[in-house]
Amino acid sequence: MKIFAKTAVLLLIVSSLSVVSSLGAVAAPYQLTTVAEDLNYPWSLAFLPDNSMLVTERTGKLKQLSADGELLAEISPALPELYVAAQGGLLEVLLPAAFAENQQLVLSYVCGNSEANTLCLATARWQQNQLTDIRVIFKAQPYRKGAAHYGGRMLQLSDSSIVLTLGDGFDYREQAQNPANHLGKIVRLMPDGSIPTDNPFVEKAGYAAEIYSLGHRNVQGIVRDSVNQLIYSHEHGPRGGDELNILQAGNNYGWPVATRGIDYTGARVSPFRQYPGMVEPIHHWSPSIAPAGMALYRGALFPDWQGDLFITALAGKALHHLQMENGKMVAEQLLLTELNSRLRDVRTGPDGAIYVLTDSASGKLLRLTPLPVPAD
Template identity: 40%
Template sequence: MKHAALAMTLLGSTMLAACGSGETGGAPAQSDETASVITPSAGEAKAGYQLVEAASGFDFAWGLAFLPDGGMLVSEREGQVRYVAPGATSGADVSGGPETLVAGQGGYLDIAIDPEFESNRFVYLSYSKGTKSENATALMKARLSEDNLTFENPVDIYVAPTKRATSAHYGGRLLFLPDNTLLLGLGDGFRYMDEAQNPQNSHGTVMRLNRDGSAPDDNPFVGSDEALDTVYSFGHRNVQGLAYDAATDTIYESEHGPKGGDEINILEPSLNYGWPTITYGVNYDGSIITTQTEAPGMEQPIVKWVPSIAPSSIAFVTSDRYPDWQGDILTSALAGSKIQRVDLDKGRVRGEEALFTDEGVRFRLVKEAPDGFLYVTIDDFDAPIYRIEPVPAS
């Protein structure tokens, strides 16, 4: 893929049905005029935004964490974290990370900094751990050195207790909540999909953890034989997106369906989100998983996609840099080559808009930085990280 010359289009305001069709402190300084810029095509610039290269040279960038110094940490699925200093256009290797299983969808996954990072400098990294015959999603915690280039005293604070023998559906997305607890989304391990209905294991769950990896006392199943103490919700397929709306105290979660049936859900404790007992998708070979799309005691998504767009992350937009998008959800898509905007009105879905469509780019992540800019990563070797900026006035 020729990233520097990517022919990408920013659509205007064509709105689709809300559940219509569709897995397969700051931030780095703005790039100069020589950087790659992906601009709207003629006649389609009324939405007013473009992708401007912020830094380049990343191999399957999976997660971003924005540091108080204005730089950022980038986790690459190939097993490396890079530090992008303020104003830099490439990343420097961060040493000391854990050994990971780089196979299939496995490797380094998401990265997050501690809510009290300025005083403790703790960083959290989710990753696949083990061998091809026995592996799980793990969560490392380490102190980041003062020069941002070394993980000091790394330790796994959580390893999913249910092992698998596949290299698919690790989940891995991280989200800190206002109470400083941490959500970790997990996948069903693909061939173990039926276990997503059994919260006594970790397949297809969202875990809520303290910062030491233990279960908070107010988790919904603490002290019960029904589920693991760390389980927050279950019945998920492959959790890829977590986002929080502080104004309404709402957690949003997105996950890959099979062939069709991708979802965005409102996440609440103890609830069952249905997979694979109910789904709007089918197996990749077209065979039926279930004829049920609804069942008592199982939650319905607020958005579903048939066919799939493979929603690989979600961001709840709060920034006034994007007035037309404030209060909406953006999701990166691995299929369909786009950023999908879900138009929300006080939490109700009004429609959708496809942004930055092109001829085959897989978008891995969209994330809002503390300075209000949105950043986008590409799921490919030697790929840039882009910042969404207004189109300059002509």
């Protein structure tokens, strides 16, 4: 069985199809190939050591695709209490650095039911195209009603600890400033779910020991630049006020005390855009683009894009290329606007190409590579 669509390869010139900021240089031309299609709300992508790929579908399936898009395996992981509704379901798959030795991966997903649910983290072993030894290692507290704002992105740091993003639960935004729980926080755990002894609040009374940072709305993008050691995260604002931040342990990023966004009703969330003791974003989007995934490019195919950020947008229906210099954005370009598609995730592949997942019941996996060099 194949879900790969070797249909037309679209040759796209970025300079003619993207919106370029006044600061931006024109990017190199690229070609866009459909690698796979008929993916049911794909949410995240990870590359296995053999260059095949794991794709999560929010609706509960995990698929393995070959480098050419052939469907190699399709399973419905037996995740305890998996809850699929609205923004809830199976979210991210992370392959830790030790995967080659122990075949253990990590999955974030929503567990519970319509009356009480939360974001859960589970480890499992990928063996013979199946998941075995599934163990839940973390459940965000408290449980809540609704089916929105879970976060769910993961990043492994150089000390093997895992940073997990969490949302504010939508109806519980004030809790993002409550240090006693996990709503609106980013947490840091060891691969077995234990709490690192050097977490910023591990011994502070009234603080949940797992907390790495607080004051977040719904973080769905997080990456680390191994060259300059910076961690970037982005999060959804309400109407306006989507943020790009440099993440540091112990910081408070303001939500909902300081924000550039307004409520969906048109009411003001807060009179403050900045507030003492709270970190301002390095970039923001108003109106909202609904940032969903993020990659930092360190591949070989696009030498001019080294260290740049690529952010997928749901509402904005574009791939945002942010040119970065020393932790600052100096230019922004919008790519793939001609697709008019909600874009969910973006990754740099082992081949140096950029891979993008579209967000729909018939989602696609796309690959960006440079245009072939014309023959003399």
